[in-house]
Amino acid sequence: MTNVNLITGFLGSGKTTTLLHLLAQKPPNEKWAVLVNEFGEIGIDGALLAESGAVLKEIPGGCMCCVNGLPMQVGLNMLLKQAKPDRLLIEPTGLGHPKQMIAMLTDAVYQPWLTLNATLTLLDPRQLSDTRVTDNENFRDQLAAADIVIANKQDRWQPADQTALAEWQQQYLGDRQLVRAEYGNIDPALLDTPRRNLRQLPDARHHHAPSQTKSGLAALRLDHNARWRRALNQGQGYYACGWIFDQDTVFDTIGLLEWARLAPVTRVKGVLRIAEGLVSINRQGQDLQIETRASAPPDSRIELIHENDVEWNNLQTSLLKLRLETLA
Template sequence: MTRVNLITGFLGSGKTTTLRHLLAGKPAGENWAVLVNEFGEIGIDGALLAESGAVLKEIPGGCMCCVNGLPMQVGLNMLLKQAKPDRLLIEPTGLGHPKQILDMLSAAVYQPWIDLRATLCLLDPRQLADRRVVENENFRDQLAAADIIIANKQDRWEEADQRALQLWHQATAPSRPLILTSHGQIDAELLDQPRTNLQTLPKPAHHSHQSQSGLAALKLDDNARWRRALNQGQGYQACGWIFDSETVFDTIGLLEWARLAPVTRVKGVLRIAEGLVSINRQGADFHIETRQITPPDSRIELIHEDPVNWNLLQTNLLSLRL
């Protein structure tokens, strides 16, 4: 029987960083798998988790949490049948609602196959001061569904963020554990805590995605050097690009492009002269990591709440190719 955990959290809360930390501590004798969903079509997390030692399945386009749940069912069934993991970690998009996923995982048909453990929700307390985030249905219900709340990015908090977190926890979830951490560094023992929060979540408001979602992240056609993909829904828009393995970017220019892009979220794994650079930006928080390896392709995705001139951003990005 596969132990299963849902790892939720709004955009930029640190889900992928937390997954990388947990996978780095995976017991040597265990087989772990990850089912990851992103709002956009490109599929960045697969590249970030590629060397984790876990079996990975990506579902693009924010479709894991849609009402029919078909991509989720197919991805889950494939992992359970083919990988037969000891543990499965499921990371829905930060713009996803947890109700359909939890309902599916709790269904009788899966009871002989999975042991559903605690749901963990990542929270950046600074988001509690952002009215648009706090009023988002998915943000609220991700936290409402959690068995354990992980207040992440403690190294970035101000005193006001700490106070806001305490007030929120006392008013909203005083009976549930609250773990404070930075960089997603949590104890793997949390994964084996039982699922105790069985409250019934409201049915999410209807939402739609204008995308080309399938059951795998976007790939290039045989002769294409690069490709763009767009997705929008739930008040957010995403634009992503994928480039072939021969495309190399100017390092300084690329980092400045990502830092100054007029969007809320930037995430990418790209080839530079020095090897590979991973980019993770949420608002003004900008984290980069370089490694001396050559990625199989380059991928970058941007998400924002309002319309963006994607063509201008694309022109500037294309000019940075060496």
């Protein structure tokens, strides 16, 4: 029997960082698996989680709670039958609606295979002052689905954020457990909390084009001798553009960080090779985090998300100029 938890949360709430902390505390005698989905096609989280020690499967390009849940079913069935994990952590896209996913995981067909424990929903209280976030149906429905709300990034809160969190807790969170955290560092014992939130969720009203389930890492790969490629995606009121570069591509460090900082988009996330080694970039609004990493994925990937369409070609031209290697 596999213990399953959903780790949900809106864009930039810290889901991947939280997963990394949880996986770092995995008991050595247990096998854990992660089923991860991203809005874009590039698959950044797979690169970030690749060295976590868990069995990893990605579902790229959309949300696995849509389209009758078929990509979700395929990925879930493969993990349960092939990996037979003791625990499965599912990270839906920050733009995903949890209703169909919870319905699927509690369906009678899966009862002999898994136990759905508490759903953990990440919340950055600083987003509570942004009506573009708080008016989003998925944001509200993710909180409605939560058994435990993780108020993350406490180290960056201002007094106004704490006030907004207290108001939301009183008005919307009800009796749900609220845990405050920094950098997604939470007690793994929370994963064993039983599922108690049995409220009926509203129906999802967004639609998304079907996505194809890919095995293992790398939602998008390079073809043959291609040095790089781009992928676009849109839905649920958001637009995404991502790029993947081969393992020989190295970027100018200062130029890359400035490009990520100044890009006119809401969300930037990537893992890229630089002259000094490897850097992960995570930007939500003006909040930019960078971290050097010891291990490298087989390529470089970066994804941008915004509420409106963007001049992606202009951003691409600037990004390509930051490559250091000699181009053929």
